[in-house]
Amino acid sequence: MRGSILLQTMELRELPTPALVLDRGRMERNAERLRRRLEAGGVPLRIHVKTAKSVEAVRHVLGGRTAKVAVSTLLEAEQFHAAGFLDLLYAVGLAPNRFERVAQLTRAGARVTVLLDGLELAREWRRFCRERALEVPTLVEVDTDGKRAGVRPEGAELLELAEELSSGGLFGGLLTHAGGSYGSRSPEDLRRFARAEREGILVAAHRLRGQGLPVPTVSVGSTPTALFSESYADVTEVRAGVFLFMDLVMAGLGVCRLEDLALSVLTSVIGHSADRTRLFVDAGWTALSRDRGTAPQAFDQGYGLLCDVLGRPLEDLVVSDTHQEHGTISARPGAWLDTERFPAGTLLRILPNHACATAAQHGAYHLVDGSERVLGRWERFQGW
Amino acid sequence: MRGSILLQTMELRELPTPALVLDRGRMERNAERLRRRLEAGGVPLRIHVKTAKSVEAVRHVLGGRTAKVAVSTLLEAEQFHAAGFLDLLYAVGLAPNRFERVAQLTRAGARVTVLLDGLELAREWRRFCRERALEVPTLVEVDTDGKRAGVRPEGAELLELAEELSSGGLFGGLLTHAGGSYGSRSPEDLRRFARAEREGILVAAHRLRGQGLPVPTVSVGSTPTALFSESYADVTEVRAGVFLFMDLVMAGLGVCRLEDLALSVLTSVIGHSADRTRLFVDAGWTALSRDRGTAPQAFDQGYGLLCDVLGRPLEDLVVSDTHQEHGTISARPGAWLDTERFPAGTLLRILPNHACATAAQHGAYHLVDGSERVLGRWERFQGW
Numbered sequence: 001m002r003g004s005i006l007l008q009t010m011e012l013r014e015l016p017t018p019a020l021v022l023d024r025g026r027m028e029r030n031a032e033r034l035r036r037r038l039e040a041g042g043v044p045l046r047i048h049v050k051t052a053k054s055v056e057a058v059r060h061v062l063g064g065r066t067a068k069v070a071v072s073t074l075l076e077a078e079q080f081h082a083a084g085f086l087d088l089l090y091a092v093g094l095a096p097n098r099f100e101r102v103a104q105l106t107r108a109g110a111r112v113t114v115l116l117d118g119l120e121l122a123r124e125w126r127r128f129c130r131e132r133a134l135e136v137p138t139l140v141e142v143d144t145d146g147k148r149a150g151v152r153p154e155g156a157e158l159l160e161l162a163e164e165l166s167s168g169g170l171f172g173g174l175l176t177h178a179g180g181s182y183g184s185r186s187p188e189d190l191r192r193f194a195r196a197e198r199e200g201i202l203v204a205a206h207r208l209r210g211q212g213l214p215v216p217t218v219s220v221g222s223t224p225t226a227l228f229s230e231s232y233a234d235v236t237e238v239r240a241g242v243f244l245f246m247d248l249v250m251a252g253l254g255v256c257r258l259e260d261l262a263l264s265v266l267t268s269v270i271g272h273s274a275d276r277t278r279l280f281v282d283a284g285w286t287a288l289s290r291d292r293g294t295a296p297q298a299f300d301q302g303y304g305l306l307c308d309v310l311g312r313p314l315e316d317l318v319v320s321d322t323h324q325e326h327g328t329i330s331a332r333p334g335a336w337l338d339t340e341r342f343p344a345g346t347l348l349r350i351l352p353n354h355a356c357a358t359a360a361q362h363g364a365y366h367l368v369d370g371s372e373r374v375l376g377r378w379e380r381f382q383g384w
Numbered sequence: 385m386r387g388s389i390l391l392q393t394m395e396l397r398e399l400p401t402p403a404l405v406l407d408r409g410r411m412e413r414n415a416e417r418l419r420r421r422l423e424a425g426g427v428p429l430r431i432h433v434k435t436a437k438s439v440e441a442v443r444h445v446l447g448g449r450t451a452k453v454a455v456s457t458l459l460e461a462e463q464f465h466a467a468g469f470l471d472l473l474y475a476v477g478l479a480p481n482r483f484e485r486v487a488q489l490t491r492a493g494a495r496v497t498v499l500l501d502g503l504e505l506a507r508e509w510r511r512f513c514r515e516r517a518l519e520v521p522t523l524v525e526v527d528t529d530g531k532r533a534g535v536r537p538e539g540a541e542l543l544e545l546a547e548e549l550s551s552g553g554l555f556g557g558l559l560t561h562a563g564g565s566y567g568s569r570s571p572e573d574l575r576r577f578a579r580a581e582r583e584g585i586l587v588a589a590h591r592l593r594g595q596g597l598p599v600p601t602v603s604v605g606s607t608p609t610a611l612f613s614e615s616y617a618d619v620t621e622v623r624a625g626v627f628l629f630m631d632l633v634m635a636g637l638g639v640c641r642l643e644d645l646a647l648s649v650l651t652s653v654i655g656h657s658a659d660r661t662r663l664f665v666d667a668g669w670t671a672l673s674r675d676r677g678t679a680p681q682a683f684d685q686g687y688g689l690l691c692d693v694l695g696r697p698l699e700d701l702v703v704s705d706t707h708q709e710h711g712t713i714s715a716r717p718g719a720w721l722d723t724e725r726f727p728a729g730t731l732l733r734i735l736p737n738h739a740c741a742t743a744a745q746h747g748a749y750h751l752v753d754g755s756e757r758v759l760g761r762w763e764r765f766q767g768w
Binding site for chain 1: 397400401402434456457476477478479480481482485500501502504505508525527530532533534535536539541563652653654655656657658659664666669670673674675676707708709710712727728729740741744746747766767768
């Protein structure tokens with residue numbers, strides 16, 4: 001079962017449960033959709049590998065090639081660099097206890113780009129780089145939706161930071177992430193978030209250029225805005241990760257259809273409630289995560305949507321609760337769960353709210369392509 | 385850093401962040417508290433190792449000895465058996481795709497006890513055991529609070545199941561878990577759940593004995609009921625796991641004090657919101673989990689309570705949101721967060737809602753004992 005070699009005859013029912021299942025055909029179509037969209041917009045993609053955390057998965061959608069990637073941990077950077085990926089953007093604010101590890105990666109030949117948003121930290125980082133004669137392109141994070149980190153496009157801090165980095169030869173440009181787009185309620189909302197993301201970072205870039213500072217990188221991204229932006233003009237790259245697998249949150253936002261979801265958790269029925277209103281499966285929060293990303297959406301999917309073993313949704317049945325190794329399956333209000341249909345041992349699949357969070361609970365993907373046949377296995381890595 | 389050997393001089397600030405920190409002294413005191421309680425009650429403890437998932441941690445609180453343990457996965461069973469633990473209760477409903485693995489463990493010399501609650505499954509399991517001449521003690525799960533799996537103490541299924549197993553020479557007794565106790569609102573509630581758990585299973589045992597069926601094992605447990613039960617009479621063992629570490633959910637239930645919490649996540653400040661009302665740390669849901677166990681409690685702790693590097697709570701500051709590698713720190717309503725006090729790189733610790741869920745996100749514990757000195761490292765295992 002190691003590597004991607006499997007016996008020809010392996011079927012889903014031969015896997016131990018719970019197990020993470022990846023529909024390779026769906027993933028390929030999801031990748032193709034974003035590729036076409038960005039190609040038409042004339043902007044390159046920088047795949048965010050925080051969702052897949054698998055060199056094999058990313059190589060597969062790149063047709064065996066390498067490409068520029070974004071990472072959320074230095075472990076991702078090290079793993080992808082070891083696999084031949086040279087251009088790595090560490091898209092989480094840098095902390096001093098990571099300086100040395102970034103330096104090591106750079107000395108090992110990686111082109112690492114880092115991110116920060118605080119002046120004191122920028123000074124510390126500049127001193128560190130000067131002492132070691134390091135040239136690490138450093139982006140300033142811009143906050144375009146008040147959701148997370150970053151400086152305001154119109155604020156004084158932006159200029160101070162860019163000048164501090166620039167005088168140390170480190171300033172590489174700007175980055176923003178429209179995390180607020182996850183709260184969209186309509187396609188118009190998604191377009192509005194994409195517009196705000198792009199316009200915000202362009203305001204910041206324009207101000208810096210007005211001060212004579214070159215801004216080589218203008219990096220935007222999130223799966224919803226990457227797919228719904230009406231313009232990518234003057235943006236130098238788009239980051240996205242969850243687009244590869246999609247999930248119930250993305251379907252709830254209208255970013256994809258339910259039949260685009262490539263990731264699911266294979267599970268076995270292990271019992272029923274005494275009153276026969278609920279079913280218990282062996283996918284608890286260790287297999288699904290505790291993510292409740294669809295809770296604020298119009299259509300709450302609990303901890304996941306139940307499917308048959310082929311991945312076809314049983315739309316009235318959701319994971320209503322999770323314990324460590326138990327998932328509770330209930331019917332939605334007004335619907336009815338016939339527990340007799342699901343004796344102990346029945347194999348089912350669960351579509352996750354949040355692909356990143358569910359995948360993070362597992363050490364490997366088991367590949368299928370629309371049938372019960374297991375085509376291979378791709379390893380994932382965990383930790384930092 | 386491997387094993388439990390560390391350089392004498394290692395301090396918390398030398399660890400990469402995020403990192404899981406375990407206060408060994410607190411864990412020892414928590415273990416001692418339950419040990420004394422159960423000793424006074426005259427009932428043996430069966431430690432549930434699903435929380436620790438570490439042979440070293442469990443051996444430590446057992447003073448280097450082995451003992452009977454409960455497990456939530458067969459991987460836990462295999463790991464503990466390999467370390468010399470012979471009596472293993474697999475306390476999650478059995479599924480047919482795990483029969484063979486249980487058989488292997490049994491053949492390897494483990495005394496494995498399993499659990500089920502369905503008649504069809506019991507028949508299938510009996511056939512399996514007969515064909516392989518296996519004698520695996522099998523418990524029937526009893527539902528004493530309507531919360532999870534199990535048959536009712538007063539129902540017909542209990543007798544059918546026990547008779548089916550008994551005629552195959554497999555019936556080992558009864559098990560119940562007062563998961564409902566997590567919804568307690570007062571010490572009186574906790575005592576009531578403990579009473580209901582014990583009385584429910586004793587009703588079931590009495591009925592079976594009345595039919596001439598011996599009931600050797602009467603297994604109850606959950607950390608709240610283990611600590612608050614007023615009587616353990618006629619119970620043969622108490623299972624508990626989270627008592628070793630305790631967590632904010634347990635503190636919110638009144639089961640422990642905040643200063644008993646042994647587990648925390650070490651984290652670094654990586655940025656501030658543009659409006660200076662929030663702080664960002666490098667402990668996101670990959671480090672904390674998405675568990676919101678204190679949300680329904682009187683005192684909602686967000687995704688965790690912020691502490692200084694020594695683990696002393698900064699009681700007005702909580703993790704208000706989590707992204708994959710970002711935790712957002714906010715002040716509680718009415719309080720104020722002075723972001724100037726926490727420049728990028730500041731080391732902090734976060735007390736988790738749910739020890740099992742937070743520990744599950746990590747590959748190792750870093751041991752301290754009230755100071756910043758790191759005393760060792762214990763490996764954890766993940767997966768199934």
